[in-house]
Amino acid sequence: MSESEAPHATNEDSSLTVLKARIALLATAIGGPDYTSKLDPPPYKLGDDCLACLRDLKRWFKLVDDQQNRWDVAMACANYRILIDDLLPILIDWENKCYLAAKLSKEDNSNATSVFRNKEYHDSIALNCLQLMVLMTWPLILTEQSPSHQVALYTDLKKHQLSYKKQILLADDGKVLKAANRLAVNVLKINKVDRTPRENMVLRLVLHFFRNILAIEPGELSICAKQKSSSRGISSADMLPPDVSMDDISLNAVISAFHRNKVFGLLLTLSSSPAGEFDQEFINLPVMEVLFFLIKDLDHRVLITARKCKLQGSAEDEYSTAGLQLTQLLEKERRLKKIVVQNTSSRHSRFGALLSIQTHDNVRLTVSGGQNLLDDGSALKKLDNRKKWKKRVSTRQDDVVDKGLPNSLLNSQLKSVHLHSTTLKGFITFLENFIASAFNNVLHRITNHFTTELDQMTILQQVQYLLYYSWFLGYNREQRKLDGSVDATSVSGAVAETTFILVSSLLRKGYDEKNWIVTHAAMIAFNELLLLIGDESFKLSDDADFILPRLFNSERIQLLASLPKSSLRYSLQYMKSCVQLTHTALRTFEAYDNDSKLTISGNGKHERKASFSESDIASLMQSENLDRDEALELLSSSPKKYTINFEKVQRCYMNEPTIDSYISFLQRFKELDEEDLKRGLSFLHRVLTQSTEESLLFRIDLIVLLRDILSPQGISNASRLRKHFEDLSNYFLHSLKKKLKKSPAWFTGLLFPLLHDSEVGFYQKYCETKVIKKSAFYAVLPSRFKPIESEEELPSSHLLDMHFGILVSSLIDDGKQELVDGVIKHLSTIISDASINLNQNISNNTKSVKELVLDPDTNHDSLYFDKDFRALLARAGYCLPSTIKERCYISDGMEIAELDRNLQIITKYMTTPFETPNGLPSSSYLIRPKVNRDTGLEEQKEGDGDEPYDYTNPMIVSDSEANMVDDNGYFNDLQGSMMAEFDGREISKGLAKTKKSKNKRRTARSKKTSDADNNKHIRREKVLLSSKEFINDSDDEDFVNPVFFENEMYMRFLIDKHGGQLPDTKYTEFGKFAAERMANNGRTKNDFRNLFDGAIPQISDLRNGDFASTGPDKTLFSLSGLVSAQIEANTTNDGQIVSVESSNTKINENPEKPNSQVSTETRFANDDGSVSETPMTPTEQEDEHEMGHLARKRRRIFVEDDED
Structure with a gap:
């Protein structure tokens, strides 16, 4: 230590010594065992200044630990055992006295003075004790920004918290939980009108206490990559104190204690209550966090299996989860023994066999074992296993440790938690009651909270929300499979408008920001959403009609297709979730494609056929005084219909990165379940048989993968899945043989990645030459201008200046500055030559100088196919070519003065930014006409796999600017919807719907109606508007x-x-x-x-x-x-x-x-x-x-x- 650092360290040590001394004095003054009592063990006696000492201790936490970002006070309290020796006895004694006072008041109508001399004083002490316990059990988080003294205290303080958890759960059967429960019940007894904010804070304090108990776990190492536990010698076993075992602090122990002390009842009361009963800001997030920590490590199948056994009453309920796991381990041991017997030399024959291989550089590779003489693959594998690989150093892709997330979150197998049969029974009852009465309430309130504060939503809160959403949807889905009487109504809030948009926004945001743990959780949630939408009870609901048009838009499809491209770089659990989402999404899209091109309307139910009869028409005509045409229009109206072309959607997934991810996923087949293998097999089957992209599978690693899966060490012969892989392998090899016979170049192509050149890649895939008839290409129409604000009042020169500014800035924004530079250079040359000719009285009528020629390798096609560039040329005075055979040149009628003026304006906006009147990008003033493919470009035939996916194709979804909705903008619209209603505007959520208007063909009968206002409405075509633009009758x-x-x-x-x-x-x-x-x-x-x-x-x-x-x-x-x-x-x-x-x-x-x-x-x-x-x-x-x-x-x- 240097001389400059020595005084600082001495001062710090002295201040820490003083702090510990003050904490010791407070611990002594709080109270202690009353040794004068004859009871054994002696009861706890409060100190004279117990309440003041507790308040002083809270101040020390605030001044030192909170404001200075230290853990010194928490460590001192742990060393002096304040929570175990003082706070727990005080709360247990208070709970016993409250129970006795309540019992006496029921028997002889006496008050609590016989038990409490000053009840308010003791209630204050109990509340302060609970506040201190919340501070001492608050989850510990280490990040890259954590100071060194926090890192030094983390391990010891974590062990103390594990001891706290054990004592809280086991002390007097967890009666501390009942004391906390009683503090909350005392608040519930107060009328909601008379409750103060301080009493609402008590409810949140109690929920935080339950959350902290659940969150305390061993080995919760939220340390950055430079501070991993392996380098610091911290392991899961080292994190346990000597007197604490995993059974003492397991989830089974927590659930059992919660059930005994009626914590689940309090959670149901708070979560199922109406919105106005409590201040939702205080209880929504804590309730979600408590439920998250309760279910995050539980698998649906464990709970559903137990429920199934309970319903059937079979003898299987005698087996615990641990017993079932033991059966699986014994089966695994039997298979390992079989492999050892097959690969081990016998005692007498082939003993001492030795196989030696000499390489080209005279190096010998030797392997022993008689089985290697018969199996070359075994010998080569043994040689590979003996190689010393240099461990690759890579940066963690999902390093979000600075957000307080445990390392094991979303990466565990969810099968390590054991629940006792009695505990499991009570917990299942709680879950069923919660789903039936409280799930929709909690989800709706939390969604509304995060909708208004999306930017303040932390990474931890995003993950908690998504996993809470997905877990209960999955549990309800498993319930419906088991029991037909259970419906999906209890989770209908999961398909509400705001919920769907929030889940979709979190998926998009996580993927765009490369926050992979949020993306992982969002994939799980979105998969459950798709499974719920596929349920029959939701196919005809209005919620499904809202979600499906947005689910089938191009941006959503592109996002879902992009997820598997990068999944192979992350954990196996991430890959599993991605494969599962892809499988569900493809099945959903395929279902709506195969169902007779099922049509989804924007504001009504699915219209497979007319669902109304003649009696309905007659009834509507009589009740509304309408003619038959009007009644039919009202019964069958739908503003916009969406259809999906599954072939083009499926083509989005047919690319090399996605195939790489699936092959990497299946290469770990020994770690995968049968359901995971089925999903991977299903995707390969789609690529091989249902698309024209089977050439993507013609690769060596897939051949090796199929060989390993079908080897004796691969999938078991008794598995039914093996037969499916054999069929796939046979069909794949048959297709490969045909391809090799038709195109021998594939013998070399198998060894290398596919070529992405347009013509060469097309020939490699389809063994055909890509025919491009350039002579038939027509040039596209140039862009046109939308009306500019106050355009009629502008002079023509100013309007021309604005048009040039719009076009030049749009081209620069698109990275096409070279095109503008080419125009400037060409105009300058023309003006210069014209000036010289004019001075020398030389006439030049040839077009050679006036013809615009761009770089044929890079920009030549822009003369014919760039709409904005062609609009700029037209404004500058060029004659535009209509086909690629024609040329672009300056017409002879153009005056030099006009060309010079146009050149000056273009040059000005190359250096001066153009400011649009509406504040939007310049392209907002342009209309880009669609290409007329009937007379212009030739469309590629259906089998052309090299054709890029057209996300604007109307066969998938209508994606015009008029009906697209931004999910993020939707939340802003929700906040202003109430004010908009007062202003007279009617706003729909998600998509702005058109107002229903009267038919413009009014009969004499309809004119006689008493409603005079109806005659003022003129029928308009239904228009889908942007969510931030409103058009009403006053616009006309x-x-x-x-x-x-x-x-x-x-x-x-x-x-x-x-x-x-x-x-x-x-x-x-x-x-x-x-x-x-x-x-x-x-x-x-x-x-x-x-x-x-x-x-x-x-x-x-x-x-x-x-x-x-x-x-x-x-x-x-x-x-x-x-x-x-x-x-x-x-x-x-x-x-x-x-x-x-x-x-x-x-x-x-x-x-x-x-x-x-x-x-x-x-x-x-x-x-x-x-x-x-x-x-x-x-x-x-x-x-x-x-x-x-x-x-x-x-x-x-x-x-x-x-x-x-």
């Missing part, structure tokens, strides 16, 4: 004011008058002019003659004016007249909908299917009553299809004729 009212369209005509008049570009001064003055007309219903008060350079034109003159081709659009004239006519008709008809026939105006829309060749026409009424037809261009038609009904609502007004 913006189009009703005709002054808006008149202002548009004035704007077009001014723009045409100034040659297509309005000066900034004129534009500012026109803004005032338009605002004043809107505010005064078309009239102006100020003088705007400077704006028009004379008198303000009349609207009638603008309507009849004859402008150039760049003049105002006739559509605005017609819309203005149309809206004016509608308002006048509404005024005259007292609010009735205008009949289109009376105004000779018809605006019609014919929405067609994608790629439809039928032209869509829109009719507009002129002033003279004639009708002019403006056919929609193909671009507008595709825009209609891309934007859906929402875009149509914003661009058009729908008025339809009444039914003839």
Whole structure:
């Protein structure tokens, strides 16, 4: 120790000595045995200042251990045996006196003064004792940030806690638990209105005490990789004190003590009570933690087997779990003896056999044993076992020790816990009562709590929540298998909307953050969720209708398919959970694919066929006063239907990393159960027989694996599973022989990984040449722009500047800066050459200089298939190629000034970030049209295994921006739903559902109804909206004011008058002019003659004016007249909908299917009553299809004729 460190160490030692002395004084003053008494053993007598000493001791815990992050006070209390010699006797004596006082009060109606001189004083002492016991039994956690003095005290303090646990469970049959129970019952007796926050804290304190007892375990080494127990000499046996055995602190002992002292009754009371009975913030999380520690090391099959024996009343209930394990060990011993006899030399024959092999470098490898002469594999295996391998040093992938999780969590076999038959019986009764009355309540409250505080959810809480969720679902599932009278209603809260989204979010978050223990727990929970959804009782429920559309979306499928890719790097238990989830997910997807393409509706039950009769139709028509068409629509309506193509979903799992994981999983077949082997076999069977990707299995390690599984040392001959592996092996070898015969290159390909080159890999997989008809490729349509805020008020130059900014920033965000640089370089060359030619009076009409040529190896295809880049080229003045045979060049009609202006704008946004008006990425203003595959790109045939999975394919699920829901955003929407209702908005959870509207074809009978409000509703197409965007009836009212369209005509008049570009001064003055007309219903008060350079034109003159081709659009004239006519008709008809026939105006829309060749026409009424037809261009038609009904609502007004 250096001289500088010596004074510091001396001061620390002296302060620690003073601390221990003060703790010793407090321990003496609390009290002790009364040796003056004649009783044996002597009773405990409280000190005169017992309550003050207990409070001082709590202050020492807070000042030193909590605030200074030390364990010195806890260690001093352990050395002076305060909990064992003082706190336990005080609580037991208090419990005995309370029991005696309650008994006397029932017999002779006397009060407690005969037992307690000052009951409140003794109650305070008991409560302070319980608080200290909670502090002394709090779980110990070591992390990488733990100071050295905590590491030094960890082992000793852990042993003291194990002694505490033994004394608490065994002292007077665990009566301390009954004392803690009594403190909680005293709070329950108080009316909920009169309870104070301090009394609610007592409930949480009692639950924490139960949690701490359950959490104390030997060998709970939450130490980082640099502080592992092996390097510190700490083992499970070393963690036990000399006077403590595993039976004293086992889960069986804890459950037995809880049952004797009525702890389970208190847990049921708190968890099954209504939400308003207690302050849920104090009891929700502790209840979940207590249940988590109760069930985390228990296997469902142990409990269900015991329950089965109880129901059947067979003699099997005489066998304990330990007896069954002993039977398994004896069977294992018999098999090992058989192997020894087969591989051991006899006494007389082949004794002393020696086999020697000389290598190429004259090194001899020698192995002894006569059996090696007959079995080459045995000899080689023995040689391999004698090799000295260098142990690989690798970083733990699932190192989450800084989160307080035990190392054995989720990695144990769940079969080491033994429960006595009497203990098991009482515990099963508690579990059944809890599931029936309290599971849904606790799950709902905890989910709501974590929903609002998802960011504050610790790793330990995430794991506890997921395992609590999955364990009780699994137990209920096993119950339903055993007893048909048990249904899944008691766990229906597991498929609630918020629960499904929280579990899905934890799975996604754990995988994205590479937090593998959370991912492991989430996989277990999600597997149980899928099994519950597959139950018949949930297939027709509204909960299933909410979950299934979200389960079948592309992001969820992609996540589930990504999980097995990396599972081989983690523990065997992690691989088991991943394989089990994959097996369940594939079966779920396959069930909905094979069931006649089962359709799932978004707001109703599954519609296999019409479930209503003629009587239902007649009843609805009579009760709602509707016609037959309206009744049929209401009975069979569904806003959106989802279907799943299982072949494409299955293709997501057909990749090399997933095959590697399954082969690595099956290579440990000796450690796997029969169910695990079946799941692995099922997946290999899918790859080999049900897909076109069988070439993924043509590899040496799978051949070796099948040989080992079918060897005498592999799966037993008596196992039925061996026959299935033999069938798989035969079919696999048969397919491999055919492949080798058809393509001898596979003799070499077996030795190496598959090639991922497009053409070579395709030929290796399918022995066929991939035909790509590039001459048939059509170029994609360029991206288009969505409406920008206040676009009508912007000058054309400013709008062009924004369009360039959107396109350039979008390309830069996508990492395509090279494309923009190529355009800048090409435009600069053209402008430079044009300037030189202009100065020298040389005319150049060739396209060689103006043709844009990109790098043919990297960026050449972007001219034809990059939508955003093609939009930039079109804005910059290029003529776009429609096929790959055409070229991209600058047209001869382009002026040099325009090109120079475009070049300056593009160059500006290469260095200056573009700020969007809506604050979102620039791509939010772009519409990327879908590729027309009927006339463009050729689709790959079904058997092409090299085709990437199309996650946007509608055969799997609709994943447009309009109906996708973000799970994380869902929680934010839940918080604001109540305020939204007060604001008049109706919000649905998960997906925003459309509002039901009346049929737009109203009959005379429906007009006579007394409900006048119904006549004000106009039927709209059902639209699925984003969860953060709301559209109501008021959105359509913006189009009703005709002054808006008149202002548009004035704007077009001014723009045409100034040659297509309005000066900034004129534009500012026109803004005032338009605002004043809107505010005064078309009239102006100020003088705007400077704006028009004379008198303000009349609207009638603008309507009849004859402008150039760049003049105002006739559509605005017609819309203005149309809206004016509608308002006048509404005024005259007292609010009735205008009949289109009376105004000779018809605006019609014919929405067609994608790629439809039928032209869509829109009719507009002129002033003279004639009708002019403006056919929609193909671009507008595709825009209609891309934007859906929402875009149509914003661009058009729908008025339809009444039914003839």
